[in-house]
Amino acid sequence: MKRWMCVALLLAVIMGLTACGGGKEVKDSDQSRFTWQIELRNSEVKASLHTDEGVQQYDGEVLNVAHDNAPSEGNVFLILTLTINKSAVGGGGFDWTKLSVRDEKGNAFPRMADDSFLSSHTYHRLQGTKLQIGESKGSICFEIPEGVSKGHLRLEYDAGDEGVNTIAIQ
Amino acid sequence: MRGALRILLRTIAVILTICLSCVVLTGCFTGSLLLVDLIRERGGSYYEKLSDRVYDKIRQTIVGRAPIGDAAAQLDYLNRSLNEMRDAQLQTDEMLLAELDSSAYTLEEPLIVVNPYGLAPLSAVMLFQTEQPSRIGIHIAGDTPLTEVDYDFSEVTTCHIIPVYGLYAGRENVVTVTATEEGNAPRKVTHMVQTDPLPDFLAHEDVRTELVDEAAYQPGFTFTYQGNNVQVSKAALDANGYYRWCLDMKVNEFLRYANYAANYNGANSVFLCVGNRYHGVAGILEVNLLGKLLNAWYSPYGVHHDIEVTGDTLWVTGSVSNENRESLVYALDRKTGEITAEIDYTNVLQRYRNQTQHYPEIDNFYSFEDWCHMNTVAAHGDSLIISSRHQSTMACSDQQGNLKWMLCDPQDYFPSFQRYILKPVGDGFTYFYTQHAPEVLPDQDGDPDTLDILLFDNGDFRVPDAQKASRMVQYRINERAMTVEQIWSYGDGVNETYSYRHGDADLLPNGNRLGSFEPYDEKADLRYAYGVEVNAEGDVVWECWRASTDPAHWYGEYRLERLEIYADSANDLLLGVPATLFMPEEDGK
Numbered sequence: 001m002k003r004w005m006c007v008a009l010l011l012a013v014i015m016g017l018t019a020c021g022g023g024k025e026v027k028d029s030d031q032s033r034f035t036w037q038i039e040l041r042n043s044e045v046k047a048s049l050h051t052d053e054g055v056q057q058y059d060g061e062v063l064n065v066a067h068d069n070a071p072s073e074g075n076v077f078l079i080l081t082l083t084i085n086k087s088a089v090g091g092g093g094f095d096w097t098k099l100s101v102r103d104e105k106g107n108a109f110p111r112m113a114d115d116s117f118l119s120s121h122t123y124h125r126l127q128g129t130k131l132q133i134g135e136s137k138g139s140i141c142f143e144i145p146e147g148v149s150k151g152h153l154r155l156e157y158d159a160g161d162e163g164v165n166t167i168a169i170q
Numbered sequence: 171m172r173g174a175l176r177i178l179l180r181t182i183a184v185i186l187t188i189c190l191s192c193v194v195l196t197g198c199f200t201g202s203l204l205l206v207d208l209i210r211e212r213g214g215s216y217y218e219k220l221s222d223r224v225y226d227k228i229r230q231t232i233v234g235r236a237p238i239g240d241a242a243a244q245l246d247y248l249n250r251s252l253n254e255m256r257d258a259q260l261q262t263d264e265m266l267l268a269e270l271d272s273s274a275y276t277l278e279e280p281l282i283v284v285n286p287y288g289l290a291p292l293s294a295v296m297l298f299q300t301e302q303p304s305r306i307g308i309h310i311a312g313d314t315p316l317t318e319v320d321y322d323f324s325e326v327t328t329c330h331i332i333p334v335y336g337l338y339a340g341r342e343n344v345v346t347v348t349a350t351e352e353g354n355a356p357r358k359v360t361h362m363v364q365t366d367p368l369p370d371f372l373a374h375e376d377v378r379t380e381l382v383d384e385a386a387y388q389p390g391f392t393f394t395y396q397g398n399n400v401q402v403s404k405a406a407l408d409a410n411g412y413y414r415w416c417l418d419m420k421v422n423e424f425l426r427y428a429n430y431a432a433n434y435n436g437a438n439s440v441f442l443c444v445g446n447r448y449h450g451v452a453g454i455l456e457v458n459l460l461g462k463l464l465n466a467w468y469s470p471y472g473v474h475h476d477i478e479v480t481g482d483t484l485w486v487t488g489s490v491s492n493e494n495r496e497s498l499v500y501a502l503d504r505k506t507g508e509i510t511a512e513i514d515y516t517n518v519l520q521r522y523r524n525q526t527q528h529y530p531e532i533d534n535f536y537s538f539e540d541w542c543h544m545n546t547v548a549a550h551g552d553s554l555i556i557s558s559r560h561q562s563t564m565a566c567s568d569q570q571g572n573l574k575w576m577l578c579d580p581q582d583y584f585p586s587f588q589r590y591i592l593k594p595v596g597d598g599f600t601y602f603y604t605q606h607a608p609e610v611l612p613d614q615d616g617d618p619d620t621l622d623i624l625l626f627d628n629g630d631f632r633v634p635d636a637q638k639a640s641r642m643v644q645y646r647i648n649e650r651a652m653t654v655e656q657i658w659s660y661g662d663g664v665n666e667t668y669s670y671r672h673g674d675a676d677l678l679p680n681g682n683r684l685g686s687f688e689p690y691d692e693k694a695d696l697r698y699a700y701g702v703e704v705n706a707e708g709d710v711v712w713e714c715w716r717a718s719t720d721p722a723h724w725y726g727e728y729r730l731e732r733l734e735i736y737a738d739s740a741n742d743l744l745l746g747v748p749a750t751l752f753m754p755e756e757d758g759k
Contacts, residue, residue, distance in 0.1 A: 002177055009181045065720075086265075090274035114367050119420065127291070128366045132283040133265040 029166045034159050035091045036131075042081040043169050045149045049077065051121040067120040071143045078109075078142040078149060079123065080169070085135040093130035096140075098158040101169065103148045108156070115141035244451040245468075248444070249753050251424035252453065252466050256749040259287050259462055263745040270297045270329060277349050277359050282334070284365060289422060289461025291366050292415050294334040295743060296347070303328055304349040307356075310336045311344035316384060317408040321736040326352075331743055335459055335735045336391070336414045340367035369418040371396075371403055374720030379411035380713045386705055387712050388678040388732050391415065393434050394699075395674075395728035404432060404440060406735065411714060415735060417442075417461055425455075430728050431487075433477045437733040438740040439464060441484070443473035449489040453753075454502065458740060463749040467507050471498055475545040483510070485547045485554065490514050497542035499556060501569075507752025513571040515542055515556065523582050525562055525603075550610045550621065557625070562603040564623070565590075566649075577623075577645065577654055579603070592647060592654040599656045602627035602643060606673040607729055611644070614657075619650040622657065624683065626673030638668045642675035642685045642704075660685065660708050667700055674729035681706055686730040699727030 031037040048070040054063070071077050078101060084094055100108040111128075118125040118139055126138035144153075157165040266286065275281045280298035285291045303326045312318035319336035337343045342362045350356040367373065381387060391406035391414055405416035417440065419425040425444065433441040437459065445452030452473045456465040471488030474496055478485040484502040489495040494516055501511035521541060546557035553574060555566045563578035576583075576590045579601040583591065594601075608625035615622075624644045641661030647654050660683065661667060667687045674686035687700040698717035704710055718725045 002173065005177060009178070089269050089272040116367055116370065116373075120370060124421075127285060127288075129284045129364050132281060133269060133286070134262060 028168055034162050034165050035086060035088050036094045036159060037085045037087050038157060038165055038167055039083040040080060040155060040167050041083060044079045046077040046079060049121045069117045074145060075143045076146045076149050078144050079139055081139045083135060083137045084131060086133055093132045095130055096128065100156055101142050101144060102154050102156050104151050109142050109144045112141050112143055241451050248451060248453050252751050255424065255463050256751065260748050262286055266297060267746055273299055275299065277347060277357060282361060282363055284363065287461040289417050290459060291369060291418055292337045292339055293460050294363055295460065296332040296334055298330050300328050300349055302351040304351045306330055306332055307348040308332060309346040313410055316387065317410055319735060323741055331745060333460060333743055337363060337365050338412060338414065339365050341365060368413060371420060372405060372413050372416060374718055376717050376719055377411040378715045381409050383711045388680045388682055388703060390732045390734045392701060393731045393733055395430055395432055409712060415459065431473050431475050431477060433479050434731050434733060435479050437735060437737040441477045441479060446472040447474045448472045448495050449492050454484060458743065465750045467502050467752045468754055471500055476547050478547050478549055480549040485549055487544045487547055493539055495540045496544045499547045499554060511569055518567060518571045518573060519558065519561060519565060520583055520587055523561060525582060545606050546608055548608060548610055555608060555610065557605055557608050559604045562605065564608055575649060575652060592652055595653045596655040604628040604630040607675060609676060611677050620646050620648050622646050624675045624677055626675045628669055628673055630670060637663065637665045639663050639665055640667060640669040640673060640687060642683055660704050672726065672728045676731060678732055682711055684730055684732050686727055688727050697725050699725060701730050
């Protein structure tokens with residue numbers, strides 16, 4: 001009787017711990033379900049961006065040009081480097097308006113309307129227009145509150161009938 | 171009670187032991203993953219840095235004014251870059267063709283891919299099938315009727331691969347496609363095509379236009395030869411000053427080091443060059459308006475100012491050595507890549523003539539190495555006409571370098587050259603100085619002994635005390651009588667548009683002239699581009715001022731051309747056809 005009570009109590013505690021610990025984990029979606037498959041290769045949080053570029057002039061002199069970009073006060077840049085691959089012909093394009101970064105509270109942040117400044121900072125920027133074919137590799141930028149950047153974030157793409165493609169952002 | 175407490179304590183101890191074990195195991199696993207990542211990252215970063223360092227040096231070599239480093243390494247870099255570009259674009263083509271073959275796309279729901287090769291952000295390709303063979307027409311809406319684009323493709327087919335040119339940046343463009351089947355009424359469908367904002371190098375521009383006489387404006391887009399820094403790129407403006415086409419070469423690590431010498435080839439394709447501007451490894455690339463590489467040729471002589479496209483031959487200005495620059499013209503056979511002719515004008519012109527010696531107050535740009543500074547080669551029948559800026563001389567020779575005539579101020583030329591120098595006749599004749607871009611005009615007077623040449627006269631040290639001015643000027647040369655007459659000019663005495671370098675003058679199909687000036691505003695320390703279309707009477711039809719607002723793009727405008735954006739012979743986008751690379755093997759053959 002005492003042994004059975006020990007075992008039952010032990011099992012109950014273990015199950016309880018498991019249930020508590022699993023709530024905050026984001027499971028990455030199975031990419032094979034989707035026409036547009038997303039691989040998150042890197043994520044960075046930047047308070048600002050600064051790059052010095054040497055630009056050669058007509059006379060051979062090299063002019064040093066500084067590129068500086070900063071988010072609005074209280075925000076940071078979240079730069080994601082992605083590979084987005086179309087796995088089958090047909091179907092619609094990859095619509096950036098359906099891609100967002102979501103925080104733990106469910107707030108959604110879209111890609112910046114114009115993140116073309118990334119090209120000045122040595123990032124290979126993914127085009128802002130719909131992707132239509134093949135594999136695209138590059139970086140995109142979100143502007144999010146600094147506090148949000150410290151929590152658990154996930155990247156979500158609403159793939160319509162295929163469901164929501166979710167990837168945890170580490 | 172005591173027993174129950176004992177059981178509880180034992181249970182807690184077991185749980186803690188299990189938890190601790192899990193943590194230790196997880197930590198070991200995670201730690202090893204981190205270690206692997208660290209090694210991979212460090213190793214990867216090291217590799218990337220090594221490659222960057224090595225190829226940065228090569229890139230600087232290729233861009234720089236004098237070759238440093240190993241020509242073999244430069245050639246290897248050129249070869250690899252071209253092959254990578256070709257292979258990547260071929261992959262894109264295969265994906266596009268696979269989409270088209272899927273039969274998923276119709277006139278009503280086509281596949282529209284903006285910027286398929288990543289180089290032309292204001293261009294797209296549209297793919298769809300029709301049930302019946304159809305002819306397609308396209309209309310891209312403009313802000314005004316003059317800036318709309320209309321084109322009818324001649325092919326009648328069911329599988330349609332339609333280039334879309336003339337899109338505005340950062341907008342939803344209205345594109346209307348009309349399909350006409352035999353015996354049926356045309357079907358029209360309108361699509362919205364979204365584009366990205368202007369690329370950085372164009373976004374940092376202040377553009378102003380003035381359309382003075384809309385009825386007299388030569389329809390088409392003004393294609394530019396921008397840049398005097400490594401972010402050179404090609405672009406085209408409409409009459410209202412909006413960029414409607416561009417090649418954003420900065421996005422391509424290889425092409426971003428292209429220099430500004432180019433040829434728009436009537437908008438059939440674009441010829442660009444990469445590599446040494448003076449003597450050394452260089453490549454000439456031919457791309458279509460979507461940025462797809464069509465052909466590439468190798469040159470050991472560098473490419474700087476001009477690529478003249480005539481049938482199967484490219485005439486190119488280059489350098490025999492770095493001690494003797496820009497005095498070479500060579501011919502590249504487009505079909506074989508062979509250099510079939512070389513004319514070293516050191517053996518044709520007067521090598522040691524220094525025209526600046528009389529004007530000590532002028533910045534002495536003349537140098538022993540750059541005595542010629544050839545900026546144009548124009549083919550005229552069996553002859554070649556070259557423009558030497560630093561000799562202020564235009565010379566006509568056969569393709570073996572035998573002089574026929576010279577148009578220049580005869581001062582300081584040896585007596586042996588004087589018999590070639592054309593004698594001015596008529597009123598109001600003025601010589602040109604440090605000129606650019608002579609072009610042979612179509613027959614103007616019906617006289618087989620004459621030819622007309624329009625060029626840009628920069629006007630350096632015309633007369634030391636005169637107010638400097640640059641102008642467009644047209645001369646009529648009588649090759650039999652060895653005389654020259656000034657027929658027309660525009661810009662005389664206008665100091666505000668004086669351009670000490672660059673410049674262009676083109677005769678337009680409607681009889682107007684298009685000029686490209688590059689004035690320098692001393693007060694603002696600003697160099698800007700001034701384009702102007704004038705009629706035969708010298709009345710301004712259209713003007714355009716462009717200046718950079720970004721110090722990274724210290725402005726330069728080499729030439730301008732007015733062209734329709736669709737060209738009949740360029741509608742086949744050659745999807746699935748790989749570029750032809752005329753590059754030497756490793757042993758240089």
